Amino acid sequence: MLSFAKEAELRNHIIENFDTYFDFEFVQSEFRINKSRIDILGQDKETVYLIEIKRDAINLQTIEQLSGYIELAKQNFPSKKIKGIAIAPNIANEVYKDLYQNKIPQEIEIKAIDNVEYNHKTQALMLDEKMIKEIKRKCIDEDTTFQDAVKIALKEWLKK
Secondary structure (H helix, E strand, C coil), X not given: CEEECCHHHHHHHHHHCHHHHCCCEEEEEEEEECCEEEEEEEECCCEEEEEEECCCEECHHHHHHHHHHHHHHHHHCCCCEEXXXXXXXXXXXXXXXXXXXXXXXXXXXXEECCCEEECXXXXXXXXXXXXXXXXXXXXXXXXXXXXXHHHHXXXXXXXX
16 A cells, blocks of 8 residues: 655656556646646547546545646547546545536546545644754754744654
């Protein structure tokens, strides 16, 4: 199972295993149309595929976003069929409801990706009095600003 913290990690995993998830050709990641950025662009002989990756869940905003990309792509690829694919580890209940009621545009496919999980846990750093005194000492000893001393202390803390 892939545990990831950033959408870019999930995107790289999908690209590295593209044939596992899709039956068309990978073209490019971070594809730009006008001022929009599509996570992955794919194609076969007849169709251009716009893949929108979400690190946690596909929701209705994802569908709206992908619908906008499809309209832009139709202008840029007028001779091709355009299909959008939203992919994420989870699908929001509101999307399931709209799928059931046939409210999702037909040119959009919803795809849950298995064996991946979004690791959204973060570590918190509490500055206690001892650490603040150490930072102040670094300011004096190393003739640096408090902000720079905090950066040094954080680097040391992250090494632990």
